[in-house]
Amino acid sequence: MAIETKAGSVKAWVQGMRLFSLTASLIPVLVGAALALGFEGEVIWWLFPLVMLSAFLFQAGTNTVSDYYDHKYEVDKDYTYGSSRVIVDGLIGAKALYFGGLIMFALGAAIGVVFIAMRGPAILVIGAIGLLGGYCYTAKPVAFKYIALGDVEVFILMGPLMVIGSYLVLTGSFAWEVLLVSLPVGCLVAAILYANNLRDITHDLEAKVKTLAGLFGYGHGKYVYYVLVFGAYVVVAGLAACGVLTWWGLLTFVTIPIAIKNIKAIASNVDGSAERIATLDVETAKLHLAFGVLLAVSVALGTIF
Numbered sequence: 001m002a003i004e005t006k007a008g009s010v011k012a013w014v015q016g017m018r019l020f021s022l023t024a025s026l027i028p029v030l031v032g033a034a035l036a037l038g039f040e041g042e043v044i045w046w047l048f049p050l051v052m053l054s055a056f057l058f059q060a061g062t063n064t065v066s067d068y069y070d071h072k073y074e075v076d077k078d079y080t081y082g083s084s085r086v087i088v089d090g091l092i093g094a095k096a097l098y099f100g101g102l103i104m105f106a107l108g109a110a111i112g113v114v115f116i117a118m119r120g121p122a123i124l125v126i127g128a129i130g131l132l133g134g135y136c137y138t139a140k141p142v143a144f145k146y147i148a149l150g151d152v153e154v155f156i157l158m159g160p161l162m163v164i165g166s167y168l169v170l171t172g173s174f175a176w177e178v179l180l181v182s183l184p185v186g187c188l189v190a191a192i193l194y195a196n197n198l199r200d201i202t203h204d205l206e207a208k209v210k211t212l213a214g215l216f217g218y219g220h221g222k223y224v225y226y227v228l229v230f231g232a233y234v235v236v237a238g239l240a241a242c243g244v245l246t247w248w249g250l251l252t253f254v255t256i257p258i259a260i261k262n263i264k265a266i267a268s269n270v271d272g273s274a275e276r277i278a279t280l281d282v283e284t285a286k287l288h289l290a291f292g293v294l295l296a297v298s299v300a301l302g303t304i305f
Contacts, residue, residue: 008092025055027292032166034299057108062134064101069138159186184232218272246302
């Protein structure tokens, strides 16, 4: 019982929340804010740090609750890669981590009350989808991660939903262009999770967890990763050609060498060895960060010039 309820140190909680991964929330909020620069009406900029904090809290809550259920259903073991390892290494008790995650969700939702008061029921709907989606990523009765829908959920929640939600909070408005610009963000954030699942195919099968990568197998599954990564660049090029983005959007192509490096790591791993792509999710997160920052900068430059 002591292990189950161990509170853990601040350092352990930083590890448990996976603070390094919170750039996945930073990018869609930045892109939404950059798009708000072009809004012709009033933009409430003092809400921006609150949007960022709420996004961080929801993702940190998702990360910690996910670790709890992965531990509960014996998905995470001492030899697997996927978790923060705070439970399996005895740094934080499982119950403590779970209730900590609930507190993070509650704090994020409390901030959302401010958004609802200022922007109306549309934000309530978006926030509720984000909250329930984050919790039910591993929590039953849905548990998207375990039924091969985790990648789709992450694409939606941390791509279009977060970009649109951020834009809506700041401007009080919606535009179809915002949805379109959010698509490459969704592609790359889904690629982070897919890289994780591609590495963990063997361990997930042992735990009877169904993932999209597991359904395809490594041989065919690697092509889904290619589509997600290169799809982001194709969408940006298409949006620039159609005038939704200015040609500044092609700044994102500076990150192509990072994408190619990741692709080569998968392609050269012919036997699907987990060890050889152990850090592929981290490397994909770096790509997502660099691409996302340049996308936000390009949107801002397109508005200014």
